[in-house]
Amino acid sequence: SLTPTNRTAQIMKYGFPGMANLRSHNDFILSYDQRNRVPYWVFEHLTPESVKKNDAVDRSKSEFFEDSSVHQFFRATNKDYLGSGFDRGHMAAAGNHKFCQEHVNETFVLSNIAPQVGKGFNRDSWNRLEKHVRKLLFNYPNVYVCTGPLYLPRRESDGKVYVKYQVIGANSVAVPTHFFKVVVCEEKSGGLHMEAYVMPNQVIDDNTPIHSFQVRGKRLRYKMFGSKCSS
Amino acid sequence: SLTPTNRTAQIMKYGFPGMANLRSHNDFILSYDQRNRVPYWVFEHLTPESVKKNDAVDRSKSEFFEDSSVHQFFRATNKDYLGSGFDRGHMAAAGNHKFCQEHVNETFVLSNIAPQVGKGFNRDSWNRLEKHVRKLLFNYPNVYVCTGPLYLPRRESDGKVYVKYQVIGANSVAVPTHFFKVVVCEEKSGGLHMEAYVMPNQVIDDNTPIHSFQVRGKRLRYKMFGSKCSS
Numbered sequence: 001s002l003t004p005t006n007r008t009a010q011i012m013k014y015g016f017p018g019m020a021n022l023r024s025h026n027d028f029i030l031s032y033d034q035r036n037r038v039p040y041w042v043f044e045h046l047t048p049e050s051v052k053k054n055d056a057v058d059r060s061k062s063e064f065f066e067d068s069s070v071h072q073f074f075r076a077t078n079k080d081y082l083g084s085g086f087d088r089g090h091m092a093a094a095g096n097h098k099f100c101q102e103h104v105n106e107t108f109v110l111s112n113i114a115p116q117v118g119k120g121f122n123r124d125s126w127n128r129l130e131k132h133v134r135k136l137l138f139n140y141p142n143v144y145v146c147t148g149p150l151y152l153p154r155r156e157s158d159g160k161v162y163v164k165y166q167v168i169g170a171n172s173v174a175v176p177t178h179f180f181k182v183v184v185c186e187e188k189s190g191g192l193h194m195e196a197y198v199m200p201n202q203v204i205d206d207n208t209p210i211h212s213f214q215v216r217g218k219r220l221r222y223k224m225f226g227s228k229c230s231s
Numbered sequence: 232s233l234t235p236t237n238r239t240a241q242i243m244k245y246g247f248p249g250m251a252n253l254r255s256h257n258d259f260i261l262s263y264d265q266r267n268r269v270p271y272w273v274f275e276h277l278t279p280e281s282v283k284k285n286d287a288v289d290r291s292k293s294e295f296f297e298d299s300s301v302h303q304f305f306r307a308t309n310k311d312y313l314g315s316g317f318d319r320g321h322m323a324a325a326g327n328h329k330f331c332q333e334h335v336n337e338t339f340v341l342s343n344i345a346p347q348v349g350k351g352f353n354r355d356s357w358n359r360l361e362k363h364v365r366k367l368l369f370n371y372p373n374v375y376v377c378t379g380p381l382y383l384p385r386r387e388s389d390g391k392v393y394v395k396y397q398v399i400g401a402n403s404v405a406v407p408t409h410f411f412k413v414v415v416c417e418e419k420s421g422g423l424h425m426e427a428y429v430m431p432n433q434v435i436d437d438n439t440p441i442h443s444f445q446v447r448g449k450r451l452r453y454k455m456f457g458s459k460c461s462s
């Protein structure tokens with residue numbers, strides 16, 4: 001069995017994207033953005049065991065809860081989301097942590113959550129992307145996933161380029177313009193397969209294949225912490 | 232004389248606001264925001280010696296330069312500012328580091344710079360605030376200064392609240408909506424005196440006293456990394 005420390009090393013095998021406000025959970029690691037009250041990024045290590053159907057685990061028993069390790073000045077609350085029109089969208093997906101009830105419960109901490117458009121995105125296209133990632137475990141024994149929000153600049157009619165995003169609730173929780181997901185899969189041979197996605201936080205037509213949101217890894221790495229105009 | 236390590240401890244005597252992308256210079260410490268290509272915050276420790284007129288130091292010999300320690304994906308360049316209409320505004324002020332030419336030169340690294348409105352702000356009101364801070368050294372032997380950008384939310388006509396800021400150049404360098412400065416002064420008796428300021432990044436009437444931008448410390452600490460609607 002794994003101690004939390006070597007589980008962290010396992011999850012973060014391919015390196016930390018940053019060191020800001022790290023939080024180590026039993027089955028995922030996150031870096032928290034105090035300014036926006038959502039994660040900078042979340043890292044997961046998936047195996048066939050961690051995503052396998054488990055009758056002992058019931059997602060409907062999990063409840064969203066504040067992260068008491070975050071100072072209340074920088075903490076998102078359930079009240080911030082209430083009536084906002086946005087879903088509390090998981091970055092580390094609940095369905096990726098079915099090893100035990102405690103693991104799935106931990107994904108409901110609000111520091112792992114960001115405001116997502118519900119119908120047409122969180123419950124549909126984004127969910128299809130999450131399922132696609134889990135299906136990779138049929139082909140790869142180890143899958144590493146980095147997920148997070150983006151705030152991409154856009155040129156406006158005055159010719160200037162702006163970053164603009166809504167914030168919700170008394171704590172001004174940021175509504176990201178896009179979300180990214182970078183997946184690194186270990187082949188049985190030891191080789192690596194990588195996929196990277198950027199999806200806009202908006203209603204997406206159900207007929208749009210998730211592969212149309214696939215991007216080059218280098219460009220996405222750029223986007224994870226920097227940002228260029230979306231093309 | 233001081234080794235760089237104990238100089239860092241001296242500058243950061245009152246604690247680090249965060250640990251993200253720290254850069255330690257001879258006379259100031261900064262935390263760099265890769266997403267916005269400007270600092271999160273800059274920390275200085277001023278003494279009467281560090282701000283005293285020094286004929287051996289000539290600010291006009293200093294040139295703005297890229298921070299080669301920052302990955303080029305996340306680095307601001309002089310070209311980003313060129314023709315933008317914004318000044319390259321110092322966070323750690325050049326005038327605070329007159330001990331030697333090397334110290335003043337180091338404040339010209341672009342990771343210590345953010346786009347500021349020139350006339351009416353950087354060259355006027357913001358400069359008056361910087362001078363005010365230096366004058367505190369007539370009364371206090373040690374002054375600690377934390378300075379940085381803010382991106383404050385605003386309610387728009389649709390009733391929703393947004394963060395919106397311009398970005399400039401090929402590297403999308405953020406133009407902050409406001410800047411903050413928090414000053415902690417050590418009294419000879421050992422007591423502490425604190426002042427905190429938030430100024431909008433816009434033309435400010437020269438007759439507006441800087442004290443009208445003074446805010447309560449607690450609210451500003453909130454604003455340094457979080458943000459509420461400006462009142």
Ligand SMILES: [Mg+2]
Binds near residue numbers: 090126127
């Ligand atoms: Mg979801």
Ligand SMILES: [Mg+2]
Binds near residue numbers: 320353354357
């Ligand atoms: Mg200046």
